[in-house]
Structure formats: C-alpha cells, structure tokens
Amino acid sequence: MSMKAERGLPMQKNEDSGEDTVFHRKKKFLKRYQRILKKIERLDEKIGEIEGQLTSVQSQRITDMPRGGQPVSAAELISDRDETRIRKAALLEQAKEIRMEIYMALDTLEDYREVEVLELFFIYCMDLEEISDKMGYTIRHTIRFYSSAIRNLDEDVTNVSVKCQ
Structure with missing residues (x-):
C-alpha cells in the first residue's frame, strides 16, 4: 500500500498530465x-x-567508568545553544511568512469547508481522518474537499514562493 493510500490521500491517475503537475x-x-x-x-x-x-x-560526576572523546567546554555548548536559538528564531520568522502566504491562498477559495480542510491539514498538521471526525464528515467526503480545494486554489497565488523552498 502506498504512503498516499495509507494517509487517505487521493491517488493521482496520470502523473504526467499537466493537471497533476499543477496539483502537485x-x-x-x-x-x-x-x-x-x-x-x-x-x-x-x-x-x-x-x-x-x-x-x-x-x-561533574565522579565515577569509576572510563571516559572517551574530547571533553566539551561550557563555553562551546553555550555558543552552540545560542547559534541554534538564532537559527530557530530565523525559521520562526520564515514560518510566519509562509503561513500568511498559505492563508492568502486559502482566502481565494469560495467554499469555507475546503478552506477548513486545508487549514487543518496543512497548518494544524491533522490527518484527514482527524479532520473528518472534527468536521463531522465521512473520510470520503473530507478527501473530496481536500482534492477539490487544492484544484480550486488560485495557481497565480501558489506560484509565488514555491521556487524559494
């Protein structure tokens, strides 16, 4: 069973067709x-x-166990931690921008149910089964909303930043 089938995602029939590449x-x-x-x-x-x-x-703990490798100083660890925090802060800023771009794309959809399915799936990282339970729809209905929502997204809006990632 493919990963798509396991997650309940619709399988695309012809990967070479123009519609499928736009969908992907x-x-x-x-x-x-x-x-x-x-x-x-x-x-x-x-x-x-x-x-x-x-x-x-x-x-430091004193044990009779042998030690291996080079000891790491507190200064090196503090430097690593600070660098990692800076990287995280930069990613958080980037995440905010990406989330806003996604919301702007979702705002182009007319059906609020499609918006909700895509928001729960792509922003809140819920799977389609969780979404169907939350919304009170069957999994099949939720998959339809998911597929039609992606097809209905404005292609001009979704082309803006895909090349950046």
Whole structure:
C-alpha cells in the first residue's frame, strides 16, 4: 500500500498530465509550512540536548567508568545553544511568512469547508481522518474537499514562493 493510500490521500491517475503537475505544485506550496515546523521541532530538540549537556558539564560526576572523546567546554555548548536559538528564531520568522502566504491562498477559495480542510491539514498538521471526525464528515467526503480545494486554489497565488523552498 502506498504512503498516499495509507494517509487517505487521493491517488493521482496520470502523473504526467499537466493537471497533476499543477496539483502537485500546489501541494508543494502548501506543505512548506509543515516542513519548516519539522525543522523548528528538530532545533528545539537540539537545544534541549545542549541544555542537558550544559547541565552535566556544570555538575561533574565522579565515577569509576572510563571516559572517551574530547571533553566539551561550557563555553562551546553555550555558543552552540545560542547559534541554534538564532537559527530557530530565523525559521520562526520564515514560518510566519509562509503561513500568511498559505492563508492568502486559502482566502481565494469560495467554499469555507475546503478552506477548513486545508487549514487543518496543512497548518494544524491533522490527518484527514482527524479532520473528518472534527468536521463531522465521512473520510470520503473530507478527501473530496481536500482534492477539490487544492484544484480550486488560485495557481497565480501558489506560484509565488514555491521556487524559494
């Protein structure tokens, strides 16, 4: 079973047709926010790891276990943490801009149900099953809203920043 089928996403019939490439380009535009959120999450984890290392450097434990590798200084860890925080802040700014671009694209849709499905899927990272439960629709109905919403997105709006990512 393909990844699309597992997530409940519609399978595209002919990957070479012009409509499918436009469909995939629009999806790529919408997925940018999810990708940047994953990067931010990874940096958060890295900051947590550095904080843990900083704590262990500051409170040395004496054990009879052999040690390997070069000891890391607190100054190096603080520098790494600060650099990671700066990277995270830059990604947060970029995420805000991308989210606004996505909302502007969603505002071109006429059907509020399509807007809600795409917002929940691409901004709030819910899967289609969760969305159908939240909205009170069947999964099949939700998939229809998802597919038609992406097809109905204004192509001019979604072309703006796809090349940047």
